[in-house]
Amino acid sequence: MGALHVAAMLAFAASHSAYAQSDSAGNATNAAATSVGATSDSSADKALPVVKVTAAQDSLQHLNTDVNSGALGTRTQLDTPFSTTVVTSEELQDMQPQKLGDVFARDASVSDNGNPYSAWATYLSVRGMQLDWQNGFKIDGLPFNSYGITMPYEQLERVELLKGLSGFMYGFGAPGGVVNYVTKQPPRSDTPVRSVDIGYRNDGVWSEHADLGGRIGPNSMFGYRFNATHEEGQTYNDGNIRRDAFSLALDARITRDLTATFGALYQDQHASGQGGSISTAQYVGTSLPTTVSGSTDNLGNASQHLNTNLQLYTAGLHYNLTPDWTASLTYSFSKSFRDRNESTFFLQDASGDYTDYRFAGKEGHRLSLWQAMVEGNVKTGPFQHQLVFGAAWQKQVNEYEATSAYELIGTGNIYSPNNNTFYSPEGLTTYRAGDITQKALFASDTIQLTERWSVLGGVRYTNYEQNGYTLAGATSSHYSQSGVLTPSVALMFKLAPTTTLYTSYVESLEAGSIVDFTYANAGQMLKPLRSKQYEVGVKTEQTRWSASAALFRIERGAEYPNSANFYVQDGESIFEGVEAGADVRLGAGWTVGGDLMWLHTKYERGSSFDGNRVAGAPGFVAAGHVTYNVPYVPGLKVGADAKFTGNTTVRPAGDLKAGGYTLFNVGATYATKIGGYGVTFRAALDNITNKRYWEYQYADYISPGDPRTVSLNARIDF
Numbered sequence: 001m002g003a004l005h006v007a008a009m010l011a012f013a014a015s016h017s018a019y020a021q022s023d024s025a026g027n028a029t030n031a032a033a034t035s036v037g038a039t040s041d042s043s044a045d046k047a048l049p050v051v052k053v054t055a056a057q058d059s060l061q062h063l064n065t066d067v068n069s070g071a072l073g074t075r076t077q078l079d080t081p082f083s084t085t086v087v088t089s090e091e092l093q094d095m096q097p098q099k100l101g102d103v104f105a106r107d108a109s110v111s112d113n114g115n116p117y118s119a120w121a122t123y124l125s126v127r128g129m130q131l132d133w134q135n136g137f138k139i140d141g142l143p144f145n146s147y148g149i150t151m152p153y154e155q156l157e158r159v160e161l162l163k164g165l166s167g168f169m170y171g172f173g174a175p176g177g178v179v180n181y182v183t184k185q186p187p188r189s190d191t192p193v194r195s196v197d198i199g200y201r202n203d204g205v206w207s208e209h210a211d212l213g214g215r216i217g218p219n220s221m222f223g224y225r226f227n228a229t230h231e232e233g234q235t236y237n238d239g240n241i242r243r244d245a246f247s248l249a250l251d252a253r254i255t256r257d258l259t260a261t262f263g264a265l266y267q268d269q270h271a272s273g274q275g276g277s278i279s280t281a282q283y284v285g286t287s288l289p290t291t292v293s294g295s296t297d298n299l300g301n302a303s304q305h306l307n308t309n310l311q312l313y314t315a316g317l318h319y320n321l322t323p324d325w326t327a328s329l330t331y332s333f334s335k336s337f338r339d340r341n342e343s344t345f346f347l348q349d350a351s352g353d354y355t356d357y358r359f360a361g362k363e364g365h366r367l368s369l370w371q372a373m374v375e376g377n378v379k380t381g382p383f384q385h386q387l388v389f390g391a392a393w394q395k396q397v398n399e400y401e402a403t404s405a406y407e408l409i410g411t412g413n414i415y416s417p418n419n420n421t422f423y424s425p426e427g428l429t430t431y432r433a434g435d436i437t438q439k440a441l442f443a444s445d446t447i448q449l450t451e452r453w454s455v456l457g458g459v460r461y462t463n464y465e466q467n468g469y470t471l472a473g474a475t476s477s478h479y480s481q482s483g484v485l486t487p488s489v490a491l492m493f494k495l496a497p498t499t500t501l502y503t504s505y506v507e508s509l510e511a512g513s514i515v516d517f518t519y520a521n522a523g524q525m526l527k528p529l530r531s532k533q534y535e536v537g538v539k540t541e542q543t544r545w546s547a548s549a550a551l552f553r554i555e556r557g558a559e560y561p562n563s564a565n566f567y568v569q570d571g572e573s574i575f576e577g578v579e580a581g582a583d584v585r586l587g588a589g590w591t592v593g594g595d596l597m598w599l600h601t602k603y604e605r606g607s608s609f610d611g612n613r614v615a616g617a618p619g620f621v622a623a624g625h626v627t628y629n630v631p632y633v634p635g636l637k638v639g640a641d642a643k644f645t646g647n648t649t650v651r652p653a654g655d656l657k658a659g660g661y662t663l664f665n666v667g668a669t670y671a672t673k674i675g676g677y678g679v680t681f682r683a684a685l686d687n688i689t690n691k692r693y694w695e696y697q698y699a700d701y702i703s704p705g706d707p708r709t710v711s712l713n714a715r716i717d718f
Helices: 002-018 089-095
Strands: 066-068 074-076 084-088 110-112 124-126 137-139 156-163 177-183 193-201 205-216 222-234 240-253 258-272 277-279 305-322 325-347 353-380 383-401 405-413 430-448 453-469 475-496 499-510 529-541 545-561 567-586 590-604 620-629 636-645 661-674 677-686 694-698 701-704 709-717
Touching: 084 089, 089 156, 089 661, 089 677, 277 694, 305 353, 353 430, 453 499
Parallel strands: 137 177, 277 325
Antiparallel strands: 066 074, 084 156, 110 124, 156 177, 193 205, 193 709, 205 222, 222 240, 240 258, 258 305, 277 701, 305 325, 325 353, 353 383, 353 405, 383 430, 430 453, 453 475, 475 499, 499 529, 529 545, 545 567, 567 590, 590 620, 620 636, 636 661, 661 677, 677 709, 694 701
C-alpha cells in the first residue's frame, strides 16, 4: 500500500491545483521517445492509451485518447479502472522480439515463461498467473487459440495487455489477463504507406517484410493495408526456422455513417531442431542442477519439430445511428493447427540425468464469433450515462490426436548431446475432442454523478456448455450452466482532469483446462473456474511525467499436478500485490522510466499445499530503462533497459525454486534520408552479459533462459 500512497500523493500535489484547466493542457505531447528509436507518427498517436505506466512513450501521451474497451464501450484509458500495458509498432520494431516475453520485457507485472521457435513462445505470467491460451489471446479483439502460435509482430500496429480479470469484457478468460494483437489497418488519410525492411538475427536467421497501404476510389472510399513476411535460417541452438505470413485489412466507407470492414491473416511456420521441455515431476532434489546456456543444442536434434498454421477471417459493419449512438455487427472465424514432435526430459538428479519421453501428434482449434453491440450517451436529470448493450455467440472446437505417439525413447544428460531420435510416424490424425459454446448478453452504465465522481456498473449474462468426446464420438464429459453472471463495478474520483483514483471489483469465469499429455489423466477436460478481483489504483499523466500504482487481490480456483501425477482442481490460489511505475522526461534528450511489482501468493482451502507459495509466481520484479537522443548526431537514439525477476517456486509443494536473475539489454536506432527516401537502421542486443538462468515455464517445468542475441534491421520508406 506504500507505493500506492506515495503515487497518489505525488499525483495530487502535481495536479490538484490545475483541476480547473482545460483538458488540452493535460494532453501535451511528448516529443522525446522513451524506447530506443521510438518516434511520434500518426499511427502511434492513435495507439490505445495506457492505464498502467510501464516504460512506454504512449503512457505520457495517450491516456486521454478514446479507445474501444469491449463491453465497456468507448472511453479513455484514464477513465478505465483497470491496468493496461501497450507496446506500439515503433517499439516492436525497436525491440525486434522473438517471442511474447520480449514484447513486455519492460513491464514488471509480466514474467517470461517461453523460448523462441517452440510451442512455449507465447507463455507469460501476469501478476503470477499464466495466461489462458484458449481464451486469453485476441486479434483485433476477436478470439483465436494461441497455443504454439508466435505472431508476426512486424505486422502489428500494437500489442495490448489487459491485466486481471476480463470475464465481463470478453466472456471466458483466466484472471491473468488478455493479450490483444492489433493488426495494421488502412490509413485514414490519403497519404499512402509503403515500406520494406530486411532483418538478421544470430546465428543465421534472415527476414524480409513489406508493408503497403492506401486509399482508392471516389472520395477515397476504399482503404487497404497489406503485409507480407518471409523468415528463414538457422537459429542460435542449431535449429531451423521457416515462416511465411500475410495479412490484409480492407474498409469501405459506404455512406457517411456506414463503414464495412474485412480482415484476413495467414501464417505458416516450420521449426525443427528446437529443444525439448524439462520436467521436474520426478526430480527428488531440493535445488536445481547448474544452469545451461539457452543456446545449447544438447536438448534438441533434427527429429524434433513444431509446425503451425494460423488463419483468421473477420467481417464487420459499423453504423452511426446518431451523433451520440453507434451500432456494430462483427463476425470472425479462426483456425489454428500444430504438428509437433517434442521431447519431455524428466530430470532425475542434480547431475542433470533425465529420461527422454517423446510425443508426436497433431492438434487443432476452431473458433467462431458473432457479436452485436450498441453504445451511446444519454442524460437523465443531473446524471450523464455512457451506455453499452450487446449480445455475443461464440463456439470453440478442439481437435486432438486420434493417433499419436508418446513413449520412452532413451536417457541422457542435459550437459551432453541428445542422440535419441524418434521421427513422427505416418498417418497421424485428429478427432473432435471437445467444444465450448458461450451465449452472452452484456450491458454497462457509467454514471457521471458530479464533476469529479463517477460510478461504473456492468454485467455479463452467459449460458455455456462444455463437452468432451471419445474417439467414437460419445460424450465423455459435460458441463453446462445457464444464467452465469459475471459483474463488474467501479468507483472513480478525478483529482484533476489528468489524474484518476479508482476502486473496482470484477468476477470472471474461465474454461476448464484440458490436461496435458504428460499427466496421468491426459486429455481430461476440467470444469470451469470462477475468480474474483479487488483493485484500488491511481494513474496520472502530466506534461513531462506520468505515474500509476495499483493494489490488488485475486482469488482463483487452484489447478496443479498432485503427488500421483494427476492434474487436478483443488482449493484456491490467492494473489495479493502492488504495482507501481513512472516515466519522466529529463531535458530535451533523456527519458527515464521504472516499474515494479511486489507479490504475495498462497494456496488455501485445498487438500494439499495450503499456505505454500503459488508455483510460477515471483515475489518481486523490477524493471527500468533509459533512452538518450544524441544531440551531436541527429536521428540517433540509444537506450538500455534492465529487469530483475525474483526467485520463483517451481512446484506447488514449495520444495524447489528457480533462482532470481537480472537481464540487461541495449539498443540503438538511426533515422536518416538516402536518395530522398526515409531509411532507418536498428540494432538490439539482448542479455548482453549472456546470463545463464533457469526460467519457470509451466507447472513442474523449467527451461534455460535465452542467450545473448543480436538483432539487426534496415527499413526504407518510399
